[in-house]
Amino acid sequence: MARLFDAYIIVDWSAAEAKKTGEQSVWIGVAKRDARFRPAFESYNPATRAEGEALIRKLVSEAMRRGERTLIGFDFALGYPVGTAARLKLDGSPWSAMWRFIGSEVKDKADNTNNRFAVANKMNRLMTDGPRPFWGAPAKQVQTWLSATKPDGVYDGTAEFRATEEAAAKGKQRPKSVWQMHGAGVVGGQTLLGIALLSRLVADWGSAVAVWPFGTGWQALTPEGVEPLSVVVAEVWPSLLPQKPEPGEVKDETQVRTLAQHLLRLDEKGELGALFAPPAKASAKLKSQVEGEEGWILGV
Template sequence: MARLFDAYIIADWTAAEGKKLGENSVWIGVAKRDVRFRLYSETHNVATRAEGEALLSSLLADHRKRGDRVLVGFDFSLGYPAGTAARLGLKETPAWSTLWKFLAANIVDKADNTNNRYQVAAKMNRLMTDEAWPFWGAPAKQAQRWLTTTKPPAGAGADIPEFRATENAIRKGRLQPKSNWQMHGAGAVGGQTLVGIPAVRRLLEKLGPSGAVWPFGTGWRALSTNDVEPLSALVVEVYPSMWDATPNPGEFKDQAQVRVTAEHFAKLDEAGDLEKAFAPPKGASEALIAQVEQEEGWILGA
């Protein structure tokens, strides 16, 4: 059975300010095959998001020259809960694309990692509710009228969902993904989503028609080799905590996660089971499919 992809790249992003290597920095894991078609993996660690973006661009350019197809996974949300774009007053459709455009126009992320994510979260709160929600959580020095250090009281902004459908689908047992609205505190993902989406948008712009993003650009359905044949890269959202990544001696936790996640999708593809991972769960309603395809996105493998 033909594999969908030749290589699998997983990027563990960060919203950190300042240059940093090691734990809680940018890690990129690559699983690919050697000349004898044996699977092997390598990991890269860079000190800034700008370096991470440049590295991803060069890895993708190398694979493209070889005629390879690459699955590229990012460990942050590629969409927001249904209704977010409308609350921001964004009228263009599809909602995911107009929201990406809004973030690209508002986020300033400099080469030294300094960024304005807290100011953008506050601006989005002002536009959505004119209150300090749905985004919440900031260091004391970043707190202001539209962004507080603590979670707003239960019921605040109650008509704005805390989670997307995909997070609700995996919030069982040990897996407790954080909400996109949480900007600060242990495990918060709000910041890396804000700085991450514009980076993905730039990468896709560079790729042009040879790049696509699932499920927005492909539809939420099983993908065949015919679907991915014209592509050099397909971008997806991943949640590395779904796979048990025990670090090898001397490995950082984030490093182990990108390696194991890349290997997981490579093995799934090898077994011919990756096609099905792109499809919605059995019994998904038409309304849910539209919500996922048009605004929220989905975690691959959820």
């Protein structure tokens, strides 16, 4: 049975403002087969996003040299609710226009200091000329168009959640909205910083990479479809799976290990490709929305 990938990398990104390891920092988990074709796993905990980016580049570069294919799952949103690009008056395919815009606006320094709150502030100004739809900032980061707390009417015609987050909410929990920038478990900041990272990686990897579902279509992956590629990038949410920490593991490490090993096992059984397909009752409108702007969480 042909496997789709040789390695499965799960990245738990972080919006930390300073060098940090342990909980609430960058974790990168890699599941693959060893020299004897036995499943193996390694985790990495770089202290900064710059170190994390360098490690991802190294892992992928080494895999490319060996002629191996890699699936990389990132634990942040790869798209924004439908209509966001239009409200920003961006030209081109909505998802790629958002990536170009965010990639050009976000400044993320080697010591982890970054301008994510300023970018959210600017996007609010361009979209609504008010403190919406992004909200939430520590006191020192409150700005003209970005408030500390959730204002009334904050979404003002913009959807709070993407379709994939609404679908995920039918389970035990739902991911936070990409619009929330500050607070426990938020994803707004790491989504801005993460998309900026991916805009660089995808530009550099060129035709060797496809981003699911934007560049692959929202459909099951086959060995024939993956064969020309070196890398497939997908959005993941490790909380979809039950977590059982091993001795000494922090939550983030458990999450990247659990999901990386799960994807490897699915691929061994020939069941991974189907995970990239839409739900059976997905409408043509939803398919267009997901493929063109919002993206989807793998496994939802």
